[in-house]
Amino acid sequence: MNSRRILWGALGAVVFVAVIGGAWIVSLPTAPSVAAPPAIAQDERDATIAALKPPKRQRPLIAIIGINDATETTDYLMPYGILKRADVADVVTLATRPGPMTLFPALKVEPHATVAAFDARHPDGADYVIVPAMSRDDDPEALQWIRNQSAKKAIIIGVCAGAKVVGDAGLLHGKRATTHWYSIKELRGKHPMMRYVEDRRLVVDDGVVTTTGITASMPMSLTLIEAIAGRDKARAVGRDIGLADWDARHESDEFKFTRPFAMTAIGNTAAFWAHERLGIELKEGVDEVSLALVTDAWSRTYRSQAVTFASTAGALQSRNGIRILPDKVATNWPAARLLPAIDNAKPADALDSTLGGIAARYGTRTTDFVAMQLEYPRHRSTQ
Known part of the structure; x- marks a missing residue:
């Protein structure tokens, strides 16, 4: 089962425990340990x-x-x-x-x-x-x-x-x-x-x-x-x-179920009135790696879902030959909910930029929540 689906399944239990008693939430660690791992021999x-x-x-x-x-x-x-x-x-x-x-x-x-x-x-x-x-x-x-x-x-x-x-x-x-x-x-x-x-x-x-x-x-x-x-x-x-x-x-040890992780899942899910669909224009020749990372990350906030759109319903071919079908047929998207174009961004840079965008839109806790799901080390030199 996909890791996000696992987390969604676990979320119901988390919410239940939070409602009937917060002791379990309080018992969770407040933050994982973060240390540079030793070099590989x-x-x-x-x-x-x-x-x-x-x-x-x-x-x-x-x-x-x-x-x-x-x-x-x-x-x-x-x-x-x-x-x-x-x-x-x-x-x-x-x-x-x-x-x-x-x-x-x-x-x-x-x-x-x-x-x-x-x-x-x-x-x-x-x-x-x-x-x-x-x-x-x-x-x-x-x-x-x-x-x-x-x-x-x-x-x-x-x-x-x-x-x-x-x-x-x-x-x-x-x-x-x-x-x-x-x-x-x-x-x-x-x-x-x-x-x-x-x-x-x-x-x-x-x-x-x-x-x-x-x-x-x-x-x-x-x-x-x-x-x-x-x-x-x-x-x-x-x-x-x-x-x-x-x-x-x-x-x-950098990746584990923590109190901020659980509380972010609960809080972002509970704020249903603020959930939004964010559009990203699907273009011929798009880098499929960058597109995957950007749409995946924005769709893990529990506040947003990334949606691709194009002017026609037919599949468009990515940089390396993947045919991608748009989610919506549209010529534009409301500016307030339009994700930046990927253009020529390198995939790792596109992900870092996306995490920065998530922090600006929803706060750093949501960024950490997404990075934890992606199991993304925040130390670029040890990726």
Whole structure:
């Protein structure tokens, strides 16, 4: 289940507890610890890169799978956009069924193919399969396809709460793994033989890769590019997306359910009269990574929903070949509720700018609330 849907489900319980007694809220920590994580040892870095080398093809084939109903927006689009701009692999987006995909919490896209069509064209399977968070962890068709790809020796990469899907496919037994901070307890409970690894944004173990929360797919994608094409290529792509430095460093204690987090969820939800739909114009050639990050972040405030609009109902093609369907047909949007154009902003810069915009509109607590959901380190040098 998508991390925001998990949080929405938990919100009812939070509100109930808040109403009948505030003791639980008061017992929550007031703030997570924030400390610069230690550097990754060179031998660990080398082992990670070695374990991610392409298993089959010199130019690898990477498949990103989702279900048509509510696959997580940034988990699905960010690895695609980053890997496509590197041009070191063939990258395709897949859905379990024909038709468009409604991503969550924002955007609607047309995948390149169904899993059945992919199998017909590539009976030997992919080199890498990226598994985003999905609205359900136990979709039978998705699970069977992931198992089949693993049996064909594809490296399976569970992004964020996609680790739960990988776990339900039976691939985490005895493996070292991580996931979105909110899903750690659930994942460990369902898969007791899995060994959780803290303080790492990326964990690789015998053909299975897992990451922490949503924005971890940025360093994951760059690490994969390094494994395929070398450090210099990965650095060039990193600069292109606004991430000059990255590795697997992570401060797990920075991300947890805190009192301000709970109170922001309650307060922003309760202020229903102030909820708003914020428009962003969908343009041909838009950077799909920046668009995903911007719409995802604005749709996690519990005060706003990002909505794309265009003058026609037809799909528009992104910078790297994703066909995106507008939510609304319109030639303009009320200025007070119009989000800034993305233009040529680098994805990491677009996210930082969006968090600044959220702070200006709703306050810094809401910015922290969104960054916590995205599991976004506020230290750019350790992303």
